[in-house]
Amino acid sequence: MTVISLEHIRFGYPGFPPVLSDVSVRLGKDEILCIIGPSGCGKTSLLNIAGGFTPPEGGRLVFQEMINPQPGRKRIMVFQDSHQLFPWLTVRRNVAFPSLPGEEDSSDRLLRLVGLSESAEMYPSQLSGGMKQRAVIARAMTPRPEILLLDEPFTALDAPTRRELQNMLLDLRLEFSVSMMFVTHDIREAVYLADRLLIMTPGGTREMAISLSRERDEFSDEFVKIEREVYKLISAGRS
Amino acid sequence: MKRSRIEGSIIWFAALLGLWEIVSRSGLVSQLIMPPVTVILRSFAFEWGSGELEISMLLSLGFVFAGISAGGIGAFIISALSFQFDAVKRLSGMLTAVLHPLPGIALLPVFILFFGIGRITLLVVIIHSVIWPLIINISAGFTSVPAVYRRIGSNYGLKSAAFFFRIMVPASFPHILSGLKTAWARAWRAAVSAEMVFGITGSGGGLGWFVYNKRIFMDTPGMYAGILMLAILGIIVESGLFNLIENKTVRRWGVSV
Structure with missing residues (x-):
């Protein structure tokens, strides 16, 4: 079942070559789609269009039978910014920030998780x-979104912390049945998390299903083989 | 570190008072102009005991807080409208550029022409003194709110009023507090200056009038007692009240202007 679909998306900045030209992708229920590619290939632009923050120049975004809807509580974006928490609120109140009246208790559960x-x-x-x-x-999960849109959320973290948070995301996906679009430029992270990859390069986009089981060992031959394959596809797309 | 700084300030203050006492008692300067500290303190205790000093202090404080409240509400509304509408932004920018540098006391004759001598004029002088720095600071606060907060607000479906009060106002708070500190200093000076000119009701008034009145009757210990009261209130509000608010807010949040 498709929860969001981006169809024939075109986007660019005036006076520059198009960033996105005819990109189509769908996100399935409970699926993690990792969008990977070199800097400047339009990963963040695509995520912003999916979140409703940037209107596409062409094509359409379909979510809950709405065409190009505005941002809303069912598609929460985690931005690529280290200062997203409100400094004047405690962690508990930050997490409870999106709560509607009567929903405040759920923040305790999220804090625990x-x-x-x-x-x-x-x-x-x-x-x-x-x-x-x-x-x-945790705050992004408070309104119980159907889709979480994550823009390189773990870039600034050390490797062990990244792995902890990647596992936490996988647990949250199971707990809340949430679909995720996850932008990263880290091939290992993408292969570890994704059910499917969208590889974006200046040469075009390509989808790739990850055939590994959920328990993934980044040092296994199979894992390394997929990593290498993705690397080759990105390199080929750049040249 | 902080304790040693306070101790250092107390030692210096005590040394200056001691020097004052010595100079005054030595006869180098007439005690009519520079009465001994001990005499000033006795006068302070007497004026406090008689109730005249407290009433003057409360009158001045009441007007200052009323002026800051009215000016603050006005500044907040103008800053919010300026943030929303370019035309208001241009108008408030022009008015601020012209009126902010003008001391309230310089406009006193104009205000007296319009409102006569009395409470309304004093309030208008104070409002004039506080509203412009507050507009500058609140507007700077609104424009410095990170763009990501606006996107987060729209993502969580906050409508304009909720967005404004739940994100814009607290995110601007360091600037608002900085504006309030400036507003307090300017309001206090404006109030005391205006009171010295005409008191509050014409027949009596706040601390400015108290000091001026004592000088007229050459009660210099009483005059210095009034000045001492002004200094004490300044320290209590600036180092006490604002410090407390800063500790409970911006310092605890780890943010600054």
Whole structure:
């Protein structure tokens, strides 16, 4: 079942070659689609269009039978910005920020799930980078979105913290049945998380299903083989 | 570190008072102009005991807080409209550029022509003193709100009023607080200056009038007692109240202007 579809999307900036020309992609229910490609290939632009933050120049976005809908609570975007939490609110109140009246209790459960119960009364300035991203993702889950749109959310984190947060995302997907579009330029991260990849290069886009089981070992031959294949596709698309 | 700084300030203050006492008692300067500190303190206690000093202080504070409240509400509305509408932004920019540098006391004759001598004129002088720096700071706060907060607000479906009060206002708070500090200093000076000119009701008034009146009757210890009261209030509000608000807000949040 498709939860969101981007059809024949075109987008660009005046006076420059188009960033996106005729890109089509669908996101299935509970699916994690990782969008990967070199810098400047239009990954973030595509995510912004999916979130409703940027209107496409051509083509259409279809979500819940609406064409090119405005941003809303069912498609939450985690931006590529390290200061997304509101500094004047504690972690608990940041996570509860999107709650509608009567929904505040769910923030406690989310804090538990992301491992921040002990830090709930701290302010964002007192948190580490990894803790901040946990809080950002917990807040994004508060309105129970159908889709989470993540723009390189773990780029600034060290490798072990990234892995912890990647596993946390996988747990949240199971717990809340949420579909995800995840932009990254890290091939290993993409292969670890994705059910399917959208490889974007200046030469065009290409989809690739990841045939690995959910328990993935990044040092296994199969994993490394897929990593290498993706690398080759990106390199070929650039030249 | 902070404690040693406070101790250092107290030692310096005590040394200056001691020097004042010595100079005054030595006869180098007439005690009519420079009465001994001990005499000033006795006068302070007497004026406080008689209730005249408290009433003057409360009158001045009441007008300052009323002026800051009225000016603050006005500045907030103008800044919000300026943020929304370019035409208002241009108008408020022009008015701020022209009126902000003008001291309230310089406009006092104009205000007296319009409102006569009395409470309304004093309030207008104070409002004039606070509204322009507040508009500058609140507007700077609104424009400095990170773009990502606006996108987050629209993503969570916040409508304009909720977005404004839940995101724009707290995100601008460091600038608003900075504006309030400037507003307090300007309001206090404006109030005391205007009171010195005509009191509050014409027959009596706040601390400015208290100081001026004591000088007229050459009660210099009483005059210095009034000035001491002004200094104490300044320290309480600037180092006490604003410091407390900063500690509970911007310092705790780890943000600054």
